[in-house]
Amino acid sequence: MTVDKIKQQKKASSHTFYSKILFVFSLIVLILAIFSSRISFPRLSLIASHLTGSANTITATSRSTITTTSTQKMASSQYAKELEVAQLAVQRAARLTKRVFHEKAKGTVSKDDKSPVTIGDFGAQALIISALKANFPSDEIVAEEEAAQLREDTPLRDQIWELVKSTKLDDEAAEQLLGGAIKDADAMLEIIDQGNSKGGAKGRIWTIDPIDGTKGFLRGGQYAVCLGLMVDGDVKVGVLGCPNLPVDDAAPLAADIGTNATDEGRGVIFSAVQGQGATSRPLGTAGLAEGKSIAMKPITEMSNASFCESVEAGHSDQGVAGQIAQKLGITKPSVRMDSQAKYGSIARGAGDIYLRLPTSKSYQEKIWDHAAGDLIVREAGGQVTDVSGNRLDFSVGRTLAENKGVIAAPAAVHDQVIKVVQEVLGQQ
Ligand SMILES: Nc1ncnc2c1ncn2[C@@H]1O[C@H](COP(=O)(O)O)[C@@H](OP(=O)(O)O)[C@H]1O
Numbered sequence: 474m475t476v477d478k479i480k481q482q483k484k485a486s487s488h489t490f491y492s493k494i495l496f497v498f499s500l501i502v503l504i505l506a507i508f509s510s511r512i513s514f515p516r517l518s519l520i521a522s523h524l525t526g527s528a529n530t531i532t533a534t535s536r537s538t539i540t541t542t543s544t545q546k547m548a549s550s551q552y553a554k555e556l557e558v559a560q561l562a563v564q565r566a567a568r569l570t571k572r573v574f575h576e577k578a579k580g581t582v583s584k585d586d587k588s589p590v591t592i593g594d595f596g597a598q599a600l601i602i603s604a605l606k607a608n609f610p611s612d613e614i615v616a617e618e619e620a621a622q623l624r625e626d627t628p629l630r631d632q633i634w635e636l637v638k639s640t641k642l643d644d645e646a647a648e649q650l651l652g653g654a655i656k657d658a659d660a661m662l663e664i665i666d667q668g669n670s671k672g673g674a675k676g677r678i679w680t681i682d683p684i685d686g687t688k689g690f691l692r693g694g695q696y697a698v699c700l701g702l703m704v705d706g707d708v709k710v711g712v713l714g715c716p717n718l719p720v721d722d723a724a725p726l727a728a729d730i731g732t733n734a735t736d737e738g739r740g741v742i743f744s745a746v747q748g749q750g751a752t753s754r755p756l757g758t759a760g761l762a763e764g765k766s767i768a769m770k771p772i773t774e775m776s777n778a779s780f781c782e783s784v785e786a787g788h789s790d791q792g793v794a795g796q797i798a799q800k801l802g803i804t805k806p807s808v809r810m811d812s813q814a815k816y817g818s819i820a821r822g823a824g825d826i827y828l829r830l831p832t833s834k835s836y837q838e839k840i841w842d843h844a845a846g847d848l849i850v851r852e853a854g855g856q857v858t859d860v861s862g863n864r865l866d867f868s869v870g871r872t873l874a875e876n877k878g879v880i881a882a883p884a885a886v887h888d889q890v891i892k893v894v895q896e897v898l899g900q901q
């Protein structure tokens with residue numbers, strides 16, 4: 474054996490020796506790393522990549538880091554698509570209701586419970602459900618209206634169809650996102666009836682009130698187009714289109730807010746996603762306008778606070794509300810307005826407290842009258858409960874069967890308000 478060959482063999486065996494040491498060392502580091510909960514998986518694979526020197530692992534690591542980052546981003550904008558579709562659907566439906574609002578004849582008919590419904594209610598419901606079904610076909614829908622009456626009244630059906638087929642947003646992309654036009658009048662009736670879910674505690678369920686405050690709508694006052702998404706009984710997304718509220722969030726809640734509505738400077742969309750805050754934006758006719766974050770106004774002195782309630786004495790006991798306000802030390806008279814516009818108004822600090830006191834033991838509030846408003850107020854820093862101080866339970870069907878009345882106020886004073894509500898109700 475030549476001296477050169479011996480040298481080569483020694484070099485090779487020492488190389489193998491160092492490789493073995495390096496391998497054992499790597500193994501120890503890996504085991505330690507696995508047991509250390511502080512080391513994240515991307516860092517683990519980074520360590521592994523250094524140990525093995527594999528370029529492939531480095532690529533995989535970077536990819537896994539990118540995936541983590543985009544997943545985190547997605548989590549922070551959860552329900553982004555639902556929110557966009559919901560706001561555009563409400564904006565388009567509100568456009569339809571505004572056309573009816575300005576007509577003298579609103580195609581009003583009486584429902585079985587004697588409450589009024591107009592061609593605006595049916596048309597808005599058709600447009601919203603069609604947008605939801607185009608985007609989320611397997612979601613269920615709890616909506617206020619049904620098409621039975623329209624199947625027997627062809628002239629009324631045709632009047633609604635004329636409205637529905639000619640109401641569009643002036644934005645091609647927005648219209649496309651909403652799934653475009655409904656095929657014909659019969660398809661429209663079927664779409665209206667897709668809002669017949671029983672509701673409940675499981676899965677994704679939308680709730681629609683196409684015109685909340687129909688009596689206000691007929692009087693020329695406040696009304697709202699309302700849409701909420703519940704997941705497993707919890708409201709995740711809420712949108713309210715209020716065509717007759719001032720655009721300006723800072724506009725004080727004037728006593729005549731419930732009457733004398735004009736288009737000038739009016740029309741706002743309130744929206745909220747659970748855990749992401751509440752927003753207002755001008756109600757438009759095309760794509761969505763830019764939104765602004767809204768928050769409830771802190772109440773420093775009860776004597777300066779304002780409260781709102783229903784215009785309709787049959788919907789909320791105004792006498793009891795007056796006693797509660799007096800006991801709280803509120804000196805201003807109540808602001809009366811129809812619909813969930815009340816929730817939106819207190820959420821942006823234009824008003825402070827919303828009182829809805831039961832007028833009968835048997836009436837069950839409907840989930841579509843409260844889902845969107847409840848979330849918007851809570852996301853703006855408020856608390857919403859029934860008169861006993863329990864959170865509204867949207868998981869028990871089409872009505873709030875477990876709750877009586879609604880009390881909404883800034884979170885900091887909500888307990889104080891409930892205490893007074895119970896004292897006054899206890900004396901009844
Ligand atoms: N006895 C009652 N108590 C409470 N709410 C009632 C009621 N009778 C009807 N309502 C609901 O009150 C809603 C209007 O609320 P508000 O008084 O805040 O404007 C109505 O919605 P619609 O107008 O969509 O039918 C209707 O569902």
Ligand SMILES: [Mg+2]
Pocket residue numbers: 682684685686841842
């Ligand atoms: Mg309603």
